[in-house]
Amino acid sequence: MTKKHGDMNVRGEVRKAPASRADNLKHAWQADRHTAGMNWSEAEAQFIRSRKLGIYGASKAVKPRTIEEYKWDLKQFFDFMRAHDVTHYNQLSEKSVLDYVEHLQSNGWSRATQRKYLISLKAFFRWVEHDPTCADMKMKSYRKVLPRIGKEIRRTFIPSVEQMEVFRQGFNRKVMWGLRDYTALCFMLDCGARIGEVCNLEPEDFKWDVGLVNLDGKTGERLVPFDKETSGQLVREWMRTRTQYAHPECRKVFINRFGGNCTPDTFRQSFEDNLSRTGLDKILGEDTISCHTVRHYFCTMYLVNGGTLHNLQRITGHKSLETLMIYVHLAQQLSSVAQEAARVSPLKSLMKQGPMKKRKTVVI
Incomplete structure (x- = not known):
């Protein structure tokens, strides 16, 4: 292609077009x-x-x-x-x-x-x-x-057996949604499931013949044992009830009031309402029984009742044993307190002495 004379300088070099204002x-x-x-x-x-x-x-x-x-x-x-x-x-x-x-x-x-x-x-x-x-x-x-961020030291609240029983009995099982919440709570107490794992449950996850359930949560899937006679029976009863209200496309075990999937917030709200209903909110003060408190309770009582740390890790899905050590300390404290109370109980020592001999009454 022939260059025009105007495109070249005196030395025969092609001149570049001046940059436009937009390019600049x-x-x-x-x-x-x-x-x-x-x-x-x-x-x-x-x-x-x-x-x-x-x-x-x-x-x-x-x-x-x-x-x-x-x-x-x-x-x-x-x-x-x-x-x-x-x-x-x-x-x-x-x-x-x-x-x-x-x-x-x-x-x-x-x-x-x-x-x-x-x-x-x-x-x-x-x-x-x-x-x-x-x-x-x-x-x-x-x-x-940024300042060094140390590991957070959290105070883990564990309700007493009596407080947990009051909380459990606070749900009205005669009402459908009370039965749902009661069933979910008992299931969590039986196998230590996270609330998100409870919401993800589907009927196919239950292996009824061997008493195992597949939990799918933030640490992946794992098989966990459950008691077929207690929580298993409650889940069966709930699943028969849910069929009347569940949306045809909903595959989850626990449903909301519209027939769709439950979310963790559904249970968080119902747990808060139950605290008020039972009066535990006034008794516990700053402490509370939340969905995750139930998991803390399960881990602690599992060890108090004689469970092993390694089996607890398999059940709960914790990746590190270090995370579970807090429950070991809590379980040891509860066990030592219970043993000492049984040993030094004033009532027990009185009862060991047997009935007091009847004094003779002298009439003057």
Whole structure:
């Protein structure tokens, strides 16, 4: 193709067309974006995507509920930065991150909430360290700036046998939904299932001939024994009742009032209502009997009644024995208290002496 004379300079070289204003603005925007890094919305979207896929610092893909927790926790961080005119990642500094930490500590949040927010923020900075796009944009990680997050020491409340029995009998089994909640509670007390695993139950999960049930929860599937004469009988009775109200497409054992699948929130609310109905909310004060408290109760009483730690791990699905050690200590405390009470009981010592001899009454 023949070049026109106007396209060449005096040395015969082809001249480049001058850049348009739009091109100049585009290059300027790209350079500015590269310098400023991602804005918070972009950073959040890329971080959440990496957690869903289990890449860039994530050991595995996380569950939808964890994704929602990440979004909420990081929203606190992003809102704080926006309020201080930090709109892009590369505007961050060590001081601004530490200001946020100080904000958490002085804003009245509990230590557990502060810890939760910082764990999510550390995960966010870990993503920055591993994502190549962040490296291209020269986005610096501030993970090591954050304070060390120690293991949370939680006080585990275990209700007494009497309190649990009052709670269990509080459900009205003459009402359909009371029967549902009572059955779910007894099933959890029998096999230590998580409430999410209870909601996932389907009729095919029960192996009635061998007394095993397949539980599917956050740690995967596992076979757990159940008592066919107690919780098994209750589940059978409930399954006969549910057929009248269940939606044709609903395969779950436990249904809600509309015939669809139950959610953990369904049982959380019914447990709260039962606490008020039985008056235990006033007796327990700050403590409560929640769905997870029932699991704590199962683990503790399993050991108190002579169960072994390794079998308990198989039943509950805990990956680490370290997690179960808290129940060992609780079980030992309960056992030692019970043994000592039986040994030093004043009533027992009185009864050992036998009936007192009848005194002779002298009439003057």
